[in-house]
Amino acid sequence: MQDAASTIAIAGVENSSAHVWRERARLIGRNVFPFIVVGAIWEAIAWAGVFPERLFPRLEEVAWTFVELTLNGILPNHAAQTLLRLFSGFVVAGILGVGIGILMGRSRRAEDLLLPIVSIVAPIPGLAYAPLFLLWFGLGNVPAVMLVGVVACFPVIFNTWTGVKAVKEIWVRSAQSMGADDRRLFRHVILPGALPYILTGLRLGLAQAWRILVALEMLVGVNWGLGWLIFGARELLNTDAMLAGIAVIGIIGIVLEKLVFQKIENYTVVRWGMVTA
Amino acid sequence: MQEIEVTDVSLVYDTPAGQVHAVDHASFELKASEFLCLVGPSGCGKSTLLNILAGFLKPSGGEIKIGGKPVNGQGMDRGVVFQDFAQLFPWRTALGNVTFGLEMKGVPKEEREQIALEQLKLVKLEKFANAYPHHLSGGMQQRVAIARALAYNPSVLLMDEPFAALDALTRDDMQRLLAEVWRETRKTVIYVTHNVAEAVYLADRVVVMSPHPGRVKKEVVIDLPRPRDPLSVAFLEYQKQLLQELGEATAKPSARQ
Numbered sequence: 195m196q197d198a199a200s201t202i203a204i205a206g207v208e209n210s211s212a213h214v215w216r217e218r219a220r221l222i223g224r225n226v227f228p229f230i231v232v233g234a235i236w237e238a239i240a241w242a243g244v245f246p247e248r249l250f251p252r253l254e255e256v257a258w259t260f261v262e263l264t265l266n267g268i269l270p271n272h273a274a275q276t277l278l279r280l281f282s283g284f285v286v287a288g289i290l291g292v293g294i295g296i297l298m299g300r301s302r303r304a305e306d307l308l309l310p311i312v313s314i315v316a317p318i319p320g321l322a323y324a325p326l327f328l329l330w331f332g333l334g335n336v337p338a339v340m341l342v343g344v345v346a347c348f349p350v351i352f353n354t355w356t357g358v359k360a361v362k363e364i365w366v367r368s369a370q371s372m373g374a375d376d377r378r379l380f381r382h383v384i385l386p387g388a389l390p391y392i393l394t395g396l397r398l399g400l401a402q403a404w405r406i407l408v409a410l411e412m413l414v415g416v417n418w419g420l421g422w423l424i425f426g427a428r429e430l431l432n433t434d435a436m437l438a439g440i441a442v443i444g445i446i447g448i449v450l451e452k453l454v455f456q457k458i459e460n461y462t463v464v465r466w467g468m469v470t471a
Numbered sequence: 472m473q474e475i476e477v478t479d480v481s482l483v484y485d486t487p488a489g490q491v492h493a494v495d496h497a498s499f500e501l502k503a504s505e506f507l508c509l510v511g512p513s514g515c516g517k518s519t520l521l522n523i524l525a526g527f528l529k530p531s532g533g534e535i536k537i538g539g540k541p542v543n544g545q546g547m548d549r550g551v552v553f554q555d556f557a558q559l560f561p562w563r564t565a566l567g568n569v570t571f572g573l574e575m576k577g578v579p580k581e582e583r584e585q586i587a588l589e590q591l592k593l594v595k596l597e598k599f600a601n602a603y604p605h606h607l608s609g610g611m612q613q614r615v616a617i618a619r620a621l622a623y624n625p626s627v628l629l630m631d632e633p634f635a636a637l638d639a640l641t642r643d644d645m646q647r648l649l650a651e652v653w654r655e656t657r658k659t660v661i662y663v664t665h666n667v668a669e670a671v672y673l674a675d676r677v678v679v680m681s682p683h684p685g686r687v688k689k690e691v692v693i694d695l696p697r698p699r700d701p702l703s704v705a706f707l708e709y710q711k712q713l714l715q716e717l718g719e720a721t722a723k724p725s726a727r728q
Contacts, residue, residue: 364558367527371551372572372623382571386562466561467605 251434259434260441268423273442275418276407279335283342284403288396290343291350295395298351299358300384312351320345320406324413338410345406349398357391358384390463397455408443472659473538473548473626475501475524480533482519492684493519496533499678499687504657508664508674510713512721516685517663521631524661525551537627547572550620550658554632556612559604565591565615566600572623583622590618593652610641614648621656628658635664646672650698667713671706672699677713681720688720 233253239245240252251259263269294312297304324341331337361384369383411421420439427435463469482494494516501507509517522528524535526545535542537549550572552558559568566587573583591597594614604612613633620628634642646669653660653673664670670677674693681688693709700706 362557364553364555365560367525368551368553368558368560368619369571369575370545371525371527371549372619373545373547373575374571375575378575382574383560386560389562462562466603468561 248431249433251437256434256437256441259432260438263435263438269438269442272418272420272423272439273446276411276420277446279338279342279411279419280400280403280407282335282339283407284346284400286339286343287346287350287399287403291347291395291399292354292392294347295351295354295392296358296380296384296388298355299388300380305355312348316348316352320402321409321413324406324410328414333414338407341410342403342407346399346403349402350392350395353391353395353398354388357388357395360391361387386462386466390469393455393459393463397451400450404443404447472503472657474503474505475627475659475661476534476536477520477524478534478536480520480523480530480535482516482523482528483531494523494530495684495686497680497685497687498533499690501659501661501676504659506653506660506662506673506675508662508670508677509680510664510667510670510677510717511680511685511688512665512682512717514685515680515682515720517665517680518631519685520680521629521661521663525549525629547576547623548625549627549629550623550625552613552616552620552628552630552633554635556604556609556636558616559612559619561604564601564603565596565607565618568604568615569619569622571619576623587618587622590622591615593621593655594618594648608641610637610645613637613645617649617652621652621658626659628660630660630662632664633662634669635666642669647698649673654697667710667717668701670713671695671709672701679713679716679720689716691716 237253240247240250244250260269294308298308298312299305320341327337327341331340365383365387366379369379374382407419408421408424411419412425420443424436424439427433427439459469477497477499480494480497481492484491484493497516497520499507509520511517519528523530524542526542526549559565560571563571566584569587569590570583573586578586588597588600591600594617596611596614596618599607599611599615604615607615616633634645637645650673662670662673671693677691677693678687679689679691680686691709691713695703695705695709
């Protein structure tokens with residue numbers, strides 16, 4: 195949306211770069227303003243002393259801790275650990291989810307067999323069977339990745355399945371009348387036709403993966419990781435470290451959204467007019 | 472280009488309300504390079520018949536032969552154009568859509584793009600080769616669909632009311648363009664429509680169908696020189712004759728009741 199708006203501004207007024215800059219500044223301002231407001235409220239509460247200072251640090255203290263923990267490598271290290279688990283789990287979820295979803299969408303028998311199971315398991319919070327995974331697979335990265343993979347694959351399954359079902363019959367007929375066999379029908383029609391849904395599924399899956407992973411890191415099973423950092427900081431009342439950890443989670447989330455998902459969407463389904471930006 | 476024989480083709484649906492005879496013992500023939508229009512009120516089975524010809528539906532009885540060979544399922548000897556603009560693949564450019572059939576045939580990239588560009592030129596869209604379908608108007612999308620159906624060089628073109636969803640002015644242009652394309656490519660065409668003027672403008676011969684059950688009611692040869700003048704007396708006479716046939720076809724079931 196914002197990109198489109200600034201592009202139009204550029205195209206519309208080619209000669210006045212001042213206008214372009216004003217437009218950009220306005221956009222940035224619009225995005226930054228809410229944070230300034232929330233930040234100001236936070237500061238006000240911190241200064242007023244509603245909570246003890248240890249429990250409700252001022253923003254500059256959080257920022258300072260953030261910089262310190264970043265420079266001494268603690269935050270990057272935890273973040274790297276968490277990201278590694280997140281991506282491994284997400285890859286598992288993506289492969290499982292897209293695979294099962296397509297199978298269910300394409301085969302009546304697979305749908306009859308899998309849909310009841312998927313429907314019952316999907317609404318159960320992933321954390322509920324975390325202890326079971328820990329008992330089965332022990333502590334460490336492997337059970338964490340597996341749990342993230344299993345929990346996050348459900349939204350991917352549902353959306354992929356819906357997407358495959360939503361592929362227009364007329365595309366299939368057109369392709370078949372032009373000599374597409376099953377394999378090429380799948381690659382050239384079903385997959386791109388279902389892509390808007392698959393991308394939505396992956397996005398929801400990633401959000402799910404974040405939630406379960408951070409909770410899992412707090413619970414047990416792993417040392418290192420942002421969840422562990424946040425939970426561990428509780429013992430020494432290091433609320434500033436907690437907030438720094440939360441900030442990192444937020445930053446990673448927005449980076450993935452803006453630099454990965456939105457880019458992929460703009461390059462595919464938005465460019466094809468299958469989804470409006 | 473090849474001739475088509477439709478012999479005694481029937482299609483019966485089982486519905487909760489009993490059997491429906493969508494197509495009932497339909498028979499007609501086309502000479503090679505002939506342009507035939509199937510005309511009839513809704514429910515007369517003309518689209519069903521076209522879907523059988525395309526191989527999307529299996530007839531419950533009868534036989535269709537193209538160039539002497541019996542039809543069994545879909546085949547690249549036929550190109551299909553539907554009414555729905557959405558038939559184009561939105562993830563492919565106009566050129567990408569037109570190359571699809573050639574790609575399936577295994578034609579090398581450079582060659583198929585060259586052929587596709589020629590087809591787009593035929594429908595006057597070469598300037599839009601790299602546009603995605605959602606940037607094209609309805610009429611342009613239908614032209615791409617025609618180019619796409621022609622690109623892999625089928626001998627038969629099957630068209631299911633391709634211009635029905637267009638505005639009247641665009642439709643006139645498209646009919647003129649299609650007549651030109653047909654003159655140049657000499658495909659055997661079966662064209663389904665409920666628009667009588669369109670049928671008289673395009674067809675060598677018109678097959679009128681009647682509903683419940685879907686039957687061939689009458690064949691009318693349109694013996695007019697091309698390009699045709701829709702305002703000439705002879706043209707209007709044909710139109711009148713077909714409308715009369717259609718009127719009888721539509722009135723029949725209610726007269727029975």
